Amino acid sequence: MRKENIPPLLTHEKLPKLLNISSQKLEESYWKGIIKNYQKHDLEAIQFKKDLGPVESGTMVIGGETIHIIRGFPKIRRALLLQPALNKHFSKEVAVEEKMNGYNVRIAQIDQQIIALTRGGYICPYTTRKATEILDLDDFFQNNPEMVICGEMVGTLNPYVSHYYPEVGKLGFRIFDLREKQSNTPLTVMDKRKLLKEYGLEPVHLMGIFPVDEAPEKIMGIVRDLGVNNREGVVMKDPMMQLEPLKYTSSQAQALELEYALSYPFDLAQAFLFSRIIREGFQAYEMAESTDELSERAFRMGESILYPMLETIKRVEKGEVAAEDLVIEVGNENEAEEFIRHLRDLKVMAKLVEIKDGKAVIRRIHQSTNDRVKNYLHGGLY
Numbered sequence: 001m002r003k004e005n006i007p008p009l010l011t012h013e014k015l016p017k018l019l020n021i022s023s024q025k026l027e028e029s030y031w032k033g034i035i036k037n038y039q040k041h042d043l044e045a046i047q048f049k050k051d052l053g054p055v056e057s058g059t060m061v062i063g064g065e066t067i068h069i070i071r072g073f074p075k076i077r078r079a080l081l082l083q084p085a086l087n088k089h090f091s092k093e094v095a096v097e098e099k100m101n102g103y104n105v106r107i108a109q110i111d112q113q114i115i116a117l118t119r120g121g122y123i124c125p126y127t128t129r130k131a132t133e134i135l136d137l138d139d140f141f142q143n144n145p146e147m148v149i150c151g152e153m154v155g156t157l158n159p160y161v162s163h164y165y166p167e168v169g170k171l172g173f174r175i176f177d178l179r180e181k182q183s184n185t186p187l188t189v190m191d192k193r194k195l196l197k198e199y200g201l202e203p204v205h206l207m208g209i210f211p212v213d214e215a216p217e218k219i220m221g222i223v224r225d226l227g228v229n230n231r232e233g234v235v236m237k238d239p240m241m242q243l244e245p246l247k248y249t250s251s252q253a254q255a256l257e258l259e260y261a262l263s264y265p266f267d268l269a270q271a272f273l274f275s276r277i278i279r280e281g282f283q284a285y286e287m288a289e290s291t292d293e294l295s296e297r298a299f300r301m302g303e304s305i306l307y308p309m310l311e312t313i314k315r316v317e318k319g320e321v322a323a324e325d326l327v328i329e330v331g332n333e334n335e336a337e338e339f340i341r342h343l344r345d346l347k348v349m350a351k352l353v354e355i356k357d358g359k360a361v362i363r364r365i366h367q368s369t370n371d372r373v374k375n376y377l378h379g380g381l382y
């Protein structure tokens, strides 16, 4: 019988109520692959691969003494034009937080154990180890066991999104939300900051709370300055956190992403290119730049598309592999291997290059770029 294969946790009598999804729907979603059994780390857990009713993709349900539900971090939609979008979307005030460029992490306590989940609802061994090293979380979870800490892991020793911040350096964690397990209800912007302060935990930078009608102009200035410093942009939030937040990013952030995508044109560029170009078009329109500023933007875009691709073609021509090297800090070879296994679970092709001075270099290979560039270099037709 098929039924025997269903993970017992999925048929737990309390689950439909906790998730607000019928048991029939849960079962159906399992057969459709929307819900998956998660069998790592000796946990009894299930993972949501897609949104399902009110439940976000990336949600993880973990069995144990009690059932823990760590909801997925909600998707943040983007404003292309600040003025009309803010006017339409917010009512009185807008809290502007810096958007940090790293990777999304949710930290929670499960039966006395602290775990760190990445966006899709995977327990990442490196992130779990580093989060507990960087942050002193025991008191916080002692007093707030039902809270999920949502933040960005940033810095250069970062296997997913490596970006240099002078105030962070190698690796740091900045918190942008405190949410309740199961319901995913966030604290208000000020309550969050107050609670974090009590426990010495670092929030993202709050750049101001502005009346809606002044906000677009203020934010344009803020994002311009952030861009000049190679910083990503902002997330705009209802101070009460009753409305969905919106994001908006600098031209330089767009350029950095284009650069990355075009370094591996046949693996990443198609998914990246169109949306980044659209963002630039609308930003250029709204920022009403001088001729000089506009041509600077045009050059930035063009250079970030052309040069990285050219670089990659030359590398492959020389016999090198189209690959990027990730560097992480490890205590021993075992930790490096464990992380590589984790990457392989995520379908990322990676291998260990070397371990030196406590750092592991892991090579992530972009196979399609490699194969296709080689093919064209040998006369293959497009």
Ligand code: ATP
Pocket (backbone or CB within 6 Å): 073, 074, 075, 076, 077, 097, 098, 099, 100, 101, 103, 104, 105, 151, 152, 176, 204, 235, 247
């Ligand atoms: P998604 O919106 O699905 O995460 P994405 O991977 O394209 O899509 P981003 O474009 O980076 O994500 O924007 C959303 C992400 O920004 C959040 O998931 C979060 O990790 C990150 N982030 C950084 N700073 C903040 C902040 N101050 N408030 C909220 N999110 C932030």
Ligand code: MG
Pocket (backbone or CB within 6 Å): 100, 101, 102, 103
């Ligand atoms: Mg991001």
